[in-house]
Amino acid sequence: SQQGEEDPQALSIQEGENATMNCSYKTSINNLQWYRQNSGRGLVHLILIRSNEREKHSGRLRVTLDTSKKSSSLLITASRAADTASYFCATDLYSGAGSYQLTFGKGTKLSVIP
Amino acid sequence: DGGITQSPKYLFRKEGQNVTLSCEQNLNHDAMYWYRQDPGQGLRLIYYSQIVNDFQKGDIAEGYSVSREKKESFPLTVTSAQKNPTAFYLCASSIGLVTSGSMVRQFFGPGTRLTVL
Numbered sequence: 001s002q003q004g005e006e007d008p009q010a011l012s013i014q015e016g017e018n019a020t021m022n023c024s025y026k027t028s029i030n031n032l033q034w035y036r037q038n039s040g041r042g043l044v045h046l047i048l049i050r051s052n053e054r055e056k057h058s059g060r061l062r063v064t065l066d067t068s069k070k071s072s073s074l075l076i077t078a079s080r081a082a083d084t085a086s087y088f089c090a091t092d093l094y095s096g097a098g099s100y101q102l103t104f105g106k107g108t109k110l111s112v113i114p
Numbered sequence: 115d116g117g118i119t120q121s122p123k124y125l126f127r128k129e130g131q132n133v134t135l136s137c138e139q140n141l142n143h144d145a146m147y148w149y150r151q152d153p154g155q156g157l158r159l160i161y162y163s164q165i166v167n168d169f170q171k172g173d174i175a176e177g178y179s180v181s182r183e184k185k186e187s188f189p190l191t192v193t194s195a196q197k198n199p200t201a202f203y204l205c206a207s208s209i210g211l212v213t214s215g216s217m218v219r220q221f222f223g224p225g226t227r228l229t230v231l
Contacts, residue, residue, distance in 0.1 A: 042204055042222030099211045104156040
């Protein structure tokens with residue numbers, strides 16, 4: 001079962017530009033996370049935002065959350081070639097017995113051109 | 115150096131064979147997970163385990179089996195019953211399972227790419 005969907009599927013920008021990726025989800029959440037995956041590697045956690053938070057910053061990353069629209073955005077400012085990767089949002093989805101699964105979207109593939 | 119290791123990095127299997135993918139963590143995490151990733155797709159949960167000797171099916175458990183005899187280890191066996199096993203397999207761990215109001219991040223291994231010949 002897939003909860004989150006990222007948009008766009010692919011994004012190509014010049015180094016130094018800002019990159020914005022969006023995530024929409026279907027049911028209410030407790031928190032939303034963003035992960036990054038370099039090609040052929042595992043995922044790395046970037047940032048977590050709680051359902052009662054609207055914005056969060058970490059270095060060049062800015063995440064917003066709009067629970068009324070069931071959407072989140074990830075902004076990477078002053079992009080670098082090393083930011084080239086796929087970015088996934090993950091939300092918690094109730095799986096029964098008081099536990100939740102993390103469900104991942106299909107990701108946005110970001111290419112930063114030097 | 116704490117983390118999650120997966121081996122092998124690449125694995126080739128003939129049709130009809132079972133293969134086992136290794137996942138080890140030294141983070142002292144209780145929960146462990148196996149995901150499958152197909153090209154251009156997100157991650158799909160195969161199995162997860164909250165504690166030793168306990169595991170639960172995820173969304174796509176058919177054709178797979180797991181064991182959790184030790185806290186550190188969560189091997190995945192891809193059986194011959196899995197009709198389309200060629201994929202990238204990711205193991206992850208977390209302090210515990212996600213529960214209401216908790217904020218649990220997952221730590222991922224580097225992955226194993228399985229190809230059926």
